[in-house]
Amino acid sequence: MGSRRPTVGRRGPTGRRSGCCPHRQPPTPAEAGPPRHRRDGLVHAGLRHEGPRRRKPRLRFDGDHNTPSWRARQEGAKYLAAGAFLALRNVAAHEDEVTWTEQEALEHLATLSVLARWIEQCTVERAT
Known part of the structure; x- marks a missing residue:
């Protein structure tokens, strides 16, 4: 009950x-x-598989966009970024105090570092 x-x-x-x-x-x-966390935000829009639109460019990894491995990497980056924003950035920004240990904070930074490296490897694809 x-x-x-x-x-x-x-x-x-x-x-x-x-x-x-x-x-x-x-x-x-x-x-x-x-819900707000399910709306298409900047992260989802930037890493979508669909082509860019006017004033909505996309971040793209190098390689053949039609291969399963390229799609997996693109989708994985999109969901890792969304998860990092929801679980790490939003918690740190909206809570009065976070209770992460030093080790946990370093692991969170490592996640964000991987994401930043992937974004640096991408090229910007704009609508023509």
Whole structure:
């Protein structure tokens, strides 16, 4: 049997929390769209496999773009970058205090170092 989380704030006539303004209801999940971490951000846009668009260049590794190994590297870089931003950068930037040990902090820096090296190896592909 699961426990219910305590309700914070008043509920409006629709049953949704009203927050600080009784006349403003928070958006439903359908209205809000996908969670922030699943939206296409700069990292995903920059490393997408699809070709560049006007004002949306892409970072590309050298090599044949049609091989499985090139695609794996491109996708891997995209997801490593997204994970590093979510799990490392956002935690460090938004928490009052991080509790990483020195070893953990060095490992996080190593992850970011690999990512930075990969980005330096890429070329910028622009729409023509």
